[in-house]
Amino acid sequence: xxxxxxxxxxxxxxxxxxxxxxxxxxxxxxxxxxxxxxxxxxxxxxxxxxxxxxxxxxxxxxxxxxxxxxxxxxxxxxxxxxxxxxxxxxxxxxxxxxxxxxxxxxxxxxxxxxxxxxxxxxxxxxxxxxxxxxxxxxxxxxxxxxxxxxxxxxxxxxxxxxxxxxxxxxxxxxxxxxxxxxxxxxxxxxxxxxxxxxxxxxxxxxxxxxxxxxxxxxxxxxxxxxxxxxxxxxxxxxxxxxxxxxxxxxxxxxxxxxxxxxxxxxxxxxxxxxxxxxxxxxxxxxxxxxxxxxxxxxxxxxxxxxxxxxxxxxxxxxxxxxxxxxxxxxxxxxxxxxxxxxxxxxxxxxxxxxxxxxxxxxxxxxxxxxxxxxxxxxxxxxxxxxxxxxxxxxxxxxxxxxxxxxxxxxxxxxxxxxxxxxxxxxxxxxxxxxxxxxxxxxxxxxxxxxxxxxxxxxxxxxxxxxxxxxxxxxxxxxxxxxxxxxxxxxxxxxxxxxxxxxxx
Ligand code: GLU
Numbered sequence: 001x002x003x004x005x006x007x008x009x010x011x012x013x014x015x016x017x018x019x020x021x022x023x024x025x026x027x028x029x030x031x032x033x034x035x036x037x038x039x040x041x042x043x044x045x046x047x048x049x050x051x052x053x054x055x056x057x058x059x060x061x062x063x064x065x066x067x068x069x070x071x072x073x074x075x076x077x078x079x080x081x082x083x084x085x086x087x088x089x090x091x092x093x094x095x096x097x098x099x100x101x102x103x104x105x106x107x108x109x110x111x112x113x114x115x116x117x118x119x120x121x122x123x124x125x126x127x128x129x130x131x132x133x134x135x136x137x138x139x140x141x142x143x144x145x146x147x148x149x150x151x152x153x154x155x156x157x158x159x160x161x162x163x164x165x166x167x168x169x170x171x172x173x174x175x176x177x178x179x180x181x182x183x184x185x186x187x188x189x190x191x192x193x194x195x196x197x198x199x200x201x202x203x204x205x206x207x208x209x210x211x212x213x214x215x216x217x218x219x220x221x222x223x224x225x226x227x228x229x230x231x232x233x234x235x236x237x238x239x240x241x242x243x244x245x246x247x248x249x250x251x252x253x254x255x256x257x258x259x260x261x262x263x264x265x266x267x268x269x270x271x272x273x274x275x276x277x278x279x280x281x282x283x284x285x286x287x288x289x290x291x292x293x294x295x296x297x298x299x300x301x302x303x304x305x306x307x308x309x310x311x312x313x314x315x316x317x318x319x320x321x322x323x324x325x326x327x328x329x330x331x332x333x334x335x336x337x338x339x340x341x342x343x344x345x346x347x348x349x350x351x352x353x354x355x356x357x358x359x360x361x362x363x364x365x366x367x368x369x370x371x372x373x374x375x376x377x378x379x380x381x382x383x384x385x386x387x388x389x390x391x392x393x394x395x396x397x398x399x400x401x402x403x404x405x406x407x408x409x410x411x412x413x414x415x416x417x418x419x420x421x422x423x424x425x426x427x428x429x430x431x432x433x434x435x436x437x438x439x440x441x442x443x444x445x446x447x448x449x450x451x452x453x454x455x456x457x458x459x460x461x462x463x464x465x466x467x468x469x470x471x472x473x474x475x476x477x478x479x480x481x482x483x484x485x486x487x488x489x490x491x492x493x494x495x496x497x498x499x500x501x502x503x504x
Contacts, residue, residue: 428501
């Protein structure tokens with residue numbers, strides 16, 4: 001790719017709710033592209049639709065990007081840049097001049113239609129758009145005399161500014177993923193650029209900011225593709241076509257069955273998170289689960305998202321962020337939608353957990369263990385990690401292993417019945433002596449000691465193991481007994497054995 005201007009990309013969410021993983025993927029692709037080309041990655045908050053703002057959403061977006069580790073180097077909540085604000089509402093007044101410039105050059109016009117006028121237009125014909133076929137029947141600067149327009153403006157009659165879309169013109173532009181795209185203006189309508197409250201619409205603010213912020217590539221979801229021809233016209237009419245960014249519209253993220261776009265509601269309905277972080281709705285107080293709180297590692301989430309709609313080729317799937325940056329290109333982004341796969345998300349997480357060092361994993365697990373189980377030394381937690389990390393799909397699954405930290409709380413009647421027979425042949429004292437006699441306390445030696453003890457006391461090895469398992473774990477499953485004894489030590493093992501024995 002010939003990049004003759006420095007790469008500056010932006011992630012431009014509207015804070016109308018929590019950022020869903022589709023949004024995180026868009027941010028990720030922007031980040032990867034920026035890093036690959038040593039460019040800038042900007043976070044711009046598009047909050048011009050004040051009615052749809054949701055309290056806490058902006059902070060949630062910032063926290064989410066921070067958690068996954070794709071931090072913009074410029075923008076709201078991150079590094080300072082050359083612009084006074086990266087929040088559009090705070091630069092509200094700066095957009096009007098562009099709308100007025102369009103009016104002066106004959107590309108836009110004031111429209112004074114009331115809700116009722118617009119309603120009438122739709123009643124006459126349900127498919128009617130505000131466009132070249134209808135605008136001359138409506139209440140705007142194209143049908144009113146200049147004096148009437150001036151008078152209305154002087155009287156502060158509410159108005160909007162609309163773009164005057166030409167009739168029957170082909171607009172062609174190039175999408176980095178989809179190639180050449182041509183749209184006829186007959187399919188478009190005279191979109192509002194400036195609203196009656198003085199706020200720019202998404203279209204105006206978005207195009208102005210991309211130009212002002214020197215954005216080189218607009219990388220965004222496919223749902224914005226229908227807006228692209230309008231944006232192309234805006235660049236043209238504002239005289240900015242030379243510096244128009246390149247467009248790359250990303251494939252949609254689909255529901256697991258491929259039936260439609262993955263929605264914010266799908267997560268809890270289908271049993272997997274669709275949000276990076278837990279979200280509590282400020283109005284309904286409804287809680288939606290997040291990857292973080294479900295025990296996912298941010299690296300795993302990123303790796304999983306990177307592969308939803310892009311593929312570097314080959315069979316390797318575990319890519320560090322550096323490798324993703326190196327391998328990323330628009331050419332390998334798929335055209336069709338990418339089906340979300342919750343099992344694959346688990347697979348990635350499991351792989352990342354397994355590959356962590358025991359010490360690193362212990363650091364990650366320590367807060368959860370402290371909160372739910374108790375306070376333990378880091379070394380001990382690391383040893384536990386060594387024993388169980390191959391079995392953990394999420395960090396939270398450590399909660400299935402509380403017996404590695406504390407004595408089992410309860411021996412169920414069912415399990416006790418299964419091990420009762422051992423009572424007549426077993427001497428706890430002798431078992432204690434056998435364990436204390438081990439010279440090198442490691443799983444292999446512990447296993448040997450158990451074997452010798454079983455044969456010396458006429459106990460079947462299987463029976464002894466079952467008894468030990470119930471005693472130590474409280475259940476009939478779990479890691480190998482010698483490993484377990486090596487981890488929790490002689491005293492704790494004997495304490496549990498004694499507790500269980502006394503209940504037989
Ligand atoms: N504010 C738009 C959104 O919420 C941004 C679209 C774009 O990137 O142009 O997704």
